[in-house]
Amino acid sequence: MERGVxxxxxxxxxxxxxxxxxxxxxxxxxxHRQMVDVLSWMDAPTFARLFAIAQTAxxxxxMLASILGWHVAGTPGLLVATAAILTPSSVLALxxxxxxxxxxxxxxxxxxxxxxVPIALGLMLASGIVAAFAADAGLIGFAITAGTAIVxxxxxxxxxxxxxxxxxxxxxxxxAGLV
Amino acid sequence: MATLETAxxxxxxxxxxxxxxxxxxxLMGFGGVGPIARHxxxxxxxxxxxxxxxxxxxxxxxxxxxxxxxxxxxxxxRFRGMAGALICVFGLMAMPLLSLxxxxxxxxxxxxxxxxxVALTGAAASAAGLxxxxxxxxxTKAGLARWAWVMAAVAFVAIxxxxxxxxxxxxxxxxxxxxxxxxxxxxx
Numbered sequence: 055m056e057r058g059v060x061x062x063x064x065x066x067x068x069x070x071x072x073x074x075x076x077x078x079x080x081x082x083x084x085x086h087r088q089m090v091d092v093l094s095w096m097d098a099p100t101f102a103r104l105f106a107i108a109q110t111a112x113x114x115x116x117m118l119a120s121i122l123g124w125h126v127a128g129t130p131g132l133l134v135a136t137a138a139i140l141t142p143s144s145v146l147a148l149x150x151x152x153x154x155x156x157x158x159x160x161x162x163x164x165x166x167x168x169x170x171v172p173i174a175l176g177l178m179l180a181s182g183i184v185a186a187f188a189a190d191a192g193l194i195g196f197a198i199t200a201g202t203a204i205v206x207x208x209x210x211x212x213x214x215x216x217x218x219x220x221x222x223x224x225x226x227x228x229x230a231g232l233v
Numbered sequence: 234m235a236t237l238e239t240a241x242x243x244x245x246x247x248x249x250x251x252x253x254x255x256x257x258x259x260l261m262g263f264g265g266v267g268p269i270a271r272h273x274x275x276x277x278x279x280x281x282x283x284x285x286x287x288x289x290x291x292x293x294x295x296x297x298x299x300x301x302x303x304x305x306x307x308x309x310x311r312f313r314g315m316a317g318a319l320i321c322v323f324g325l326m327a328m329p330l331l332s333l334x335x336x337x338x339x340x341x342x343x344x345x346x347x348x349x350x351v352a353l354t355g356a357a358a359s360a361a362g363l364x365x366x367x368x369x370x371x372x373t374k375a376g377l378a379r380w381a382w383v384m385a386a387v388a389f390v391a392i393x394x395x396x397x398x399x400x401x402x403x404x405x406x407x408x409x410x411x412x413x414x415x416x417x418x419x420x421x
Binding site for chain 2: 069070071072073074075076077078079081082083084087099102103105106107108109110111112113114115116117120121124125129132136140142143144146147148150151152154163165166167168169170171172173175176177178179180181182183184185186188189190191195196198199200201202203204205206207213216217219220221222223224225228233
């Protein structure tokens with residue numbers, strides 16, 4: 055039996071919520087897999103564009119879930135998706151906050167951080183690769199991805215600057231008939 | 234021992250203090266809410282001192298979900314219980330969500346236009362680079378042990394290259410990481 059869109063949003067995003075170690079930037083590949091491959095709610099380029107919008111918009115990067123929900127089911131979809139991505143991890147944070155105040159949790163926190171930071175960073179790198187392929191912008195697209203990555207890696211400018219430059223470069227190349 | 238040390242001389246913030254504080258964090262957090270969250274929580278509102286904030290963020294990083302959202306939940310709950318947690322998350326998300334709806338509707342209006350398609354394709358390629366660059370910088374600055382580099386590499390290959398489903402991958406990777414971290418921490 056096919057589930058309703060909202061039920062599916064709650065199940066899918068609720069599960070992703072608990073996997074988002076280091077925030078939404080760790081789970082871009084899973085969002086992509088679910089939206090494009092498993093549920094077929096959008097194609098890869100559409101996913102990549104919504105991802106770009108979520109990166110440009112102000113606020114926590116979990117809002118990737120919000121805009122995916124919006125694409126699937128409008129404003130109600132946005133609200134359901136946002137609630138689904140926020141609730142499980144927030145409930146866990148609440149439980150941990152109360153638990154750690156009762157017992158000294160410093161040691162547990164240290165071990166968990168040591169274990170999760172490398173996994174989170176590997177996943178973040180994976181997110182970048184999956185997003186780069188989803189963008190489907192050809193060789194020039196990869197060149198722009200690489201250029202933005204190098205600028206971000208080397209300097210501390212506001213992330214919106216390399217993003218604006220990369221976008222402008224791609225548009226200029228389109229006008230020049232190169233893409 | 235309480236894990237979160239509040240600044241000693243500050244009175245307990247009210248629900249409306251919490252709401253306006255996190256509303257401001259959400260409003261001002263263009264291009265990342267992290268730095269502005271610290272400014273408001275520590276410097277402007279004096280809710281936590283530097284050590285307390287570092288501890289709070291440390292716990293948030295060890296939990297799934299956005300760090301700032303988790304920080305909102307924990308601070309709200311600490312000062313005003315469940316209602317405080319809800320108010321803080323609501324305050325944090327309200328303005329970003331409103332602007333996202335505006336952006337999404339603007340996108341809808343122009344999404345069939347070829348120029349908009351091209352611009353968003355370029356933005357998508359750039360956004361991917363943004364994440365790659367940030368990940369690379371964090372990786373080189375994290376001072377990872379050799380086993381931790383292996384964990385990062387395995388996570389990257391499993392999810393980014395092989396495109397495995399994330400849930401089973403994490404159910405293997407996280408316990409392995411916890412075991413490695415326990416032994417790694419004991420040696421130091």
